[in-house]
Amino acid sequence: MIKKFISLFLITFFMPHWISAEANEENERKWQDETIYYIMVDRFNNGDIKNDFNVNAKNPESYQGGDFQGIIDKLDYLKDMGFTTLMLTPIFNNEENGYHGYWINDFYNTEDHFGSLKTFKRLIKEAHNRDMKIILEFPSNNIGPNHPWLKDSKKRDWLRGSMEHKGIGENTKENEFSNLPEINKKNPEVQKYLIDVAKWWIAETDIDGFQLNLTQNEPEIFWGEFSKEVYESKDDFYLIAGTVPSDLNADKYEKMGMKSLINDSFSNELRSAFSKPDQSFENLFVNQNQSELSEKSPYLMGKYMDNPHTPRFTSGAVKNNQHPGPRWKLALTYLYTTPGVPIVYYGSEIALNGEEEPNNRKIMDFRTDKELIDFITKLGELRQQLPSLSKGTMEVLYKDDSAAVYKRVYNDEVTVTVINNSSQSTAITLSAEELGGKDKELRGLLAGDLVRPKDNKYIFVPDREESEIYILKGKTGLNIPLILSLTAVYTAFIVFIIALRKRAKKKRS
Template structure:
């Protein structure tokens, strides 16, 4: 009887004196006045978040709805921010009975700068950097208490120590080289194994302290903009790390697609969304399958997850002032949600550009991911996708497996895209062995691949270090080699021309010259592409913009060739003066409208 009475007293005590609710964190941590998206959903982290009321100390900020969850460590609050309030920090007050707790929620004035949210286009040259492997500008953050990496002692898989300050320190190098846009692999916190790559977030709103801070990231964007360099954010909507706090304490049972021990494995059939014969179970496996166990797949059918991802993306754009987004693993996301995501983002930032990573070299499948393609529903709204088709054929070209006709054939399929000029083109990146690895010492062939990359349609991207001919291996850790000279105790500084080898300067100067040509001649960036089927492995094409006309000739033969231009009289004839843009020399055709081109080389000629 006494035991029952004690239990009654305990229950009564809990009822009369409820536990004090706590707010530990709110995401997003702030918002802005004047956003089109002015109705947002706050994710509240705390304790005993149940049976409570909420209000701001400014009644104009409306509380639309409170969502209490089965897990009372979380709650969601829908709010509406009016346009006619002052920018300042407001207090969000939560009350349960007599218990009251409050939290500061800043509502800021938007920055007014024409250099923010510029987008990127064909006039740009993108430089891809993995910050940890590029340059160490602050050795004090190489090791941070509470941040570890189980791969640290594994060869080539641990952190090298590069950071945001290192990138800031090298902006002049990038500017001098000719780069116009910088894409950093993800900088958000990755407090997990193999953390250097950045694709397994443990906090979506926080820069990894080993790279710097949120404020330093914003400074990086600002400093880049001062030098007329654009910035592209690498964004991951599909998954996070299995070390994310959500894993140990789920906000909702269906926050992820499955659990650590019971989930679908990723299916890599990206063509499934246009396959009219596909079964729904296969589509489900693509969208809900996990890459690996260490990267849990977010359930993007959950409306709270959807709101979180959209708001997080907008928060980073508005906070930092970036110019574009590279969306990781695009086909593995829920396609209906990603359509909504891109539509909302581009509605808020009409000038912004988004490139979706779609890892397939088959043009007919790849093209459907660009916006307004009639063969894929729903509309992706993606202005750009990664041109793996051109990359694949250029790699086979330097390996000697494909010839110029195969390149011509890929470009001849551009009718499948809604706008092929907006494709991001490349020969290597952070996931693929470098061009020089495949070239196996054939520098002339590699140069030809670069000549095509920089003179055909699209937005060319360079992987850090490839401008000095880094070779690497097919191992991820090794192909992401630290840039020589970016780290303490490096024996030499390859950022400096005098400390580069002749080989490195040869590649560097070749690319720098190509970049300068793109900047000097609008035909190479905005011009229409006209090409002719290769004859005897010689490929001729033109870039034409208004009255500016440039002819490119690619000779893939190991001997000098005479190229017959008589069939191209609509664009070039014997009366035209042909100026070699590399050396400013004038070339002439012979009486039969033929022009000579040396073995394994290219000509970039301005037609006057």
């Protein structure tokens, strides 16, 4: 207990010096440095009750009040957690009950339930004032079942298949996309329209990126032209492929102009590996290596635990009779410390529960326990301060049936992450050569652990279901000048208090 107290004391005073020494000296933030928060607009926060028409908070298949003003009101909350980019579900004008944004009625207008174009522009401005970026999900595959194009004979070639209204039934996963009219992106007029829409939103609102849900049989030449036009509209614009067809590889995405893609298979392995204790990391690391080999820039790979179309990660933990908190902490540690861009779905910071759609889209609750929020905040802080966590090479040093150790290296900075997904404490021994030399020490940045080599070996003893992120530094003893300075300050303070008490006592006499 005393040893732990001393370690935490030293961490409290010395960690700012360790971190500042390793801060990224580059002023320009790259996309691989981003940490993304994914928001379903209707379910995040209700900031303007004036647009709450036909809202039914008791019906998960109806609008529930979230809007642009609600996001503006929570920008500081999100920035404080370390998020640098917000990715929003589609905001275009939708048909009745299209709360999710996928039943497009008008590409050139915002959804009335979310607020006006003027309010959306203010959201962009307020985000940029906080050095945050905004990515819009841009649905280019389908339109709503009552879209005006269906009644325009001149638009018959703009759609694939029949132009008859099929009806969409209930707002569920099975019907959300299955009966929607499909846009014919092989039509040159359609291609021009979609490019014009994209460029209009960039020019009009100054957004920073689009997430594009690509499907099979996509015309690669069109996406090449789309990306060319978009990138000419704004410097450092970001195109991320949101749905990855199994028959497309990274080279094809690069030819289509995509700067990044969201690796669904990796995220599935991530969810599986941390859904309960005592599971091997083998498949997760194999998938990680395959992703790095198949992409020229693995640091730009988007990876997530949840998204609007998956059951909540919390629901998997609950099914396995696990407390969600430890499960989330281990999974988020891996998400934030391995190559790629972390994408955190709204509500993850409170372990929001929910299985299939629409139950995975519950309204956000801001009155909740802050333990997981504080943990995410710490991870976000470390990821921004330590460039090795976003740019560094990755080497797995140890893995067994339930624990893993890996290091990231960028220039002279070395970070080491230890994750124990076991239901019991474990001991891990690594050589000094593997970790960077015998005259070093590993200083823990989450719990304040300190590991020094003994006989040229580093020994880690992580508790069950615990993780730690270490930074490798040269051995240090006690910082005597700092301790003396602090002692002098505390002594002066105590003397001052005593003097005040004596003076007050003398006055009373």
